[in-house]
Amino acid sequence: xxxxxxxxxxxxxxxxxxxxxxxQPKIITLGEAKNKNFIPPRFFQVNETGYWSCHMxxxxxxxxxxxxxxxxxxxxxxxxxxFQAIKLMYLIHCFNTVGFYSLPQAILKDTGVWKVHxxxxxxxxxxxxETYDQKFIFWDKDNLIDSPVMSFDEWWGxxxxxxxxxWTDKLENILELHVEEDREDYYEWNESVPSMYGxxxxxxxGSVPEELKDCFSESPDVPVHVEGDIKNNMxxxxxxxxxxxxxxxxxxxxxxxx
Numbered sequence: 282x283x284x285x286x287x288x289x290x291x292x293x294x295x296x297x298x299x300x301x302x303x304x305q306p307k308i309i310t311l312g313e314a315k316n317k318n319f320i321p322p323r324f325f326q327v328n329e330t331g332y333w334s335c336h337m338x339x340x341x342x343x344x345x346x347x348x349x350x351x352x353x354x355x356x357x358x359x360x361x362x363x364f365q366a367i368k369l370m371y372l373i374h375c376f377n378t379v380g381f382y383s384l385p386q387a388i389l390k391d392t393g394v395w396k397v398h399x400x401x402x403x404x405x406x407x408x409x410x411e412t413y414d415q416k417f418i419f420w421d422k423d424n425l426i427d428s429p430v431m432s433f434d435e436w437w438g439x440x441x442x443x444x445x446x447x448w449t450d451k452l453e454n455i456l457e458l459h460v461e462e463d464r465e466d467y468y469e470w471n472e473s474v475p476s477m478y479g480x481x482x483x484x485x486x487g488s489v490p491e492e493l494k495d496c497f498s499e500s501p502d503v504p505v506h507v508e509g510d511i512k513n514n515m516x517x518x519x520x521x522x523x524x525x526x527x528x529x530x531x532x533x534x535x536x537x538x539x
Contacts, residue, residue, distance in 0.1 A: 304422035312413030331515030
């Protein structure tokens with residue numbers, strides 16, 4: 282682990298050039314990675330992020346994970362998946378409002394598995410929002426893509442303006458760059474999201490498909506109501522959040538009942 286001193290980049294440059302002897306950083310888009318089958322097709326299924334919505338709704342009444350309880354609840358199910366679902370919701374909101382503060386980095390493991398770290402959740406965000414022109418830094422040890430190799434200045438230019446503490450993990454074929462997270466926002470949303478639902482599952486105006494019955498309330502006396510096609514649009518519960526308490530498109534409407 283190397284903490285980055287922006288006033289002395291020599292250690293960072295040394296790490297960068299050492300990894301470049303094995304693997305070279307290049308730019309690839311989500312769409313290009315998809316077309317080359319780097320990313321498993323299941324990630325692009327219509328309800329992939331809908332899985333996280335379902336988990337969140339099923340467990341909307343559990344005790345929220347806060348800064349005080351993370352050490353106890355943060356490693357237990359269903360709290361782990363609840364925390365991850367709300368983190369995904371939060372990052373979708375951030376992406377839609379301010380974008381990503383840097384580019385995620387990826388490799389293709391020897392097993393053929395696409396790995397993004399850090400930034401796994403940002404892949405889900407890009408797929409959820411159908412942002413196929415989202416760029417990634419792909420460390421290409423096998424010369425799989427025909428793109429220019431990034432210089433150190435180009436690579437560092439992606440991260441240099443991030444106003445948080447950063448450090449690297451130098452692996453054999455990728456120089457991972459980690460950014461200190463602002464988890465305070467996550468914790469706040471872990472409380473405000475269930476509160477928005479009144480700690481109760483939403484009510485659907487219609488007949489709930491059997492496989493989704495655990496996600497919805499049978500009582501209309503709950504704060505959140507839903508209309509439209511839920512079977513193919515569960516992912517949009519991640520677009521409905523404490524900042525945007527109304528979501529509607531051609532297929533579904535999610536709203537707080539006044």
